[in-house]
Amino acid sequence: MRILILGGTGEARELARIASGERGFDIVSSLAGRVANPRLPVGPVRIGGFGGVEGLRTWLRENRINAVVDATHPFATQVSAHAATAAADLDLPAVHLCRPEWVQRRGDLWTRVPDLAAAAAALSQHGERVLLTIGRQGVGAFADCVRHRFVIRAIDAPQTPLPQRYELLLARGPFTFDEELVLMSRHRIDVLVTKNSGGAQTEAKIDAARTAGVPVVMIDRPPLPAGAVAVDDVSAAVDWLRTVGSHSVH
Template identity: 80%
Template sequence: MRVLILGGTSEARELARIASSERGLDIVSSLAGRVANPRLPVGAVRVGGFGGVEGLRTYLRENAVDAVVDATHPFAAQVSTHAATATRELDIPALHLRRPEWEQRRGDLWTRVPDLTAAVAALPGHDEPVLLTIGRQGVGAFAGCVRHRFVIRSIDAPSAPLPPRYKLLLARGPFTVDEELVLMSRHRIGVLVTKNSGGEQTEAKILAARTAGLPVIMVDRPPLPAGARAVDAVPDAVEWLREVASEHVR
């Protein structure tokens, strides 16, 4: 059974590693190609977009894909929507693998907002500089913020317009809590703006902000497509693949 795994997340890589050792599964992982030097999963890999829903439909048909696991970043809403639409139209079994989101705990000073536009609107009243850890694609939302200084951290340099006053830090995690505390102290960060990506890989900044009493503007996740079947752990995705594979051979 040929399986297409969408996403360059740690969960996608773990799923590819485990599923590649499963008998009867032919695994292909697809990466968007937005990171210059991505961590590659085990097995066959394709890099680049599909060209919207039509392009994905064409790929699924021409490559005889039997099942799709959307393990993209929780904020890759467009890819998830395209995957749900294409698989539904072609009657291909599909699953969305999403790590659990972070939950606000005692000591957290969160302002929850629905999107980046609302995050910009929430900045007044917060001290500067603003630490942005939202990925390079979202930085353009803050380009018009002339009253705040920013520290922008991303793996690759943003291509979108940047705010007038900023310092760019190019770094790839995961980072420790101590490293995040040092960064926040060294740059005298006034507020952290981040997305509720969830997972342990990038949680250190949340723990550090809690320890330091630093306010956080937390961007909520976009919803999954209506009717989507979803799990939040790799073992559950593996079990789903086994179930689909057993139906496939009948």
Template identity: 85%
Template sequence: MRVLILGGTGEARELARIAAGERGFDIVSSLAGRVTHPRLPVGPVRIGGFGGVEGLRTWLRENAIDAVVDATHPFAAQVSAHAAAAAADLGLPALHLRRPEWARCPGDRWTRVPDTVAAAAALATHGERVLLTIGRQGVAAFADCAGHRFVIRSIDAPTGPLPPRYELLLARGPFTFDDELVLMSRHRIDVLVTKNSGGPQTEAKILAARTAGLPVVMIDRPPLPPGAQTVGEVTDALDWLRARARQRVP
């Protein structure tokens, strides 16, 4: 069974590694190419966009794909929508692998917002020094926040407008709890702005903010396409693939 994994996450790499080692699967991974030096999964990798739903549909047909697993970042809403639409058009089984969200715990001081524009507006009621950890995309929403001083952390430098006062930290996680506490203390951070990406890889900043008593402006995930079949763990995605493979055996 030939499977396209839309990846870029640790879960996608783990799924590709395990499935590529199992008999009966031909795995192809696809990365959007938004990170300069991405961590590559096991097996064949395609890098770059498809050209919307039509381009993805054509690629799936020309490459004889039998199933699609969308294991992209929880905030890659457009990719997920395109994957769902293209698979539906071709009658292909499709699965969305999404790690569980972070849940608010005792001691958390969260302000939940739907997007980066709302996150920027929410800063009006918080302190001056902001740790911004939303990746390089979306930073432009904070360009008019002249009353704040930002520490912007991302793997690659953001493009487009930037806040008047900022310091850029180019770094790739995971970061430890101690690392995050030191960073917040050194820069005298008043508030953390982040996305609810979920998972243990970047959770240390949430734990550090809780320990330090800092407020967090938490950007909620965009919704998945209507009717999307979703699992939260790599093991569940593997079970789904195995079940699809068994259905194909005469």
């Protein structure tokens, strides 16, 4: 069974590692190519876009793919939508591997917002110094926030318009709780802006903000594509693939 894993996440790499060792599975992973030096999964990898739904549909057909696992970032809405549509068009089984989102806990000072524009607007209720950990692509939404001073942390430098006052920290996580606490203290952070991407790898900043009493502007996840089948961990995704594989054999 030939399986396409749409990846770029730790879960996608772990799934590729496990599934590549399964008899009867032929795995290929796909990365969007938005990070200059991505961490590569085990096995064959293609990098770059497909050219929309039509391009993905053609690629799936030409490469004789039997199942699709969408293990992209929870905010990669366009890729997920294209994958769901292309798989449905070809009547291919597809599953969305999406780690559980973070849940507000005692001591968290969250302002939940639906999108980047709302996050930028919410800063008017907070102090001057902002830690921005949303990746590089959405930074332009904060370009007009002239009252605030930003610490922008990303793997690669943003190519969008930037706020007037900012410091750019190019770094790749995961970061420890102590590292996040030191960062917030050193820069005297008044508010953290982040996406509810969930998972343990980047949760240290949420724990550090709680400990330091730093408010968080939390951007809610977009919904999954309509009718999407979803699992919330790698083990469940492997079980799903085994079930699909057993049905294809019979």
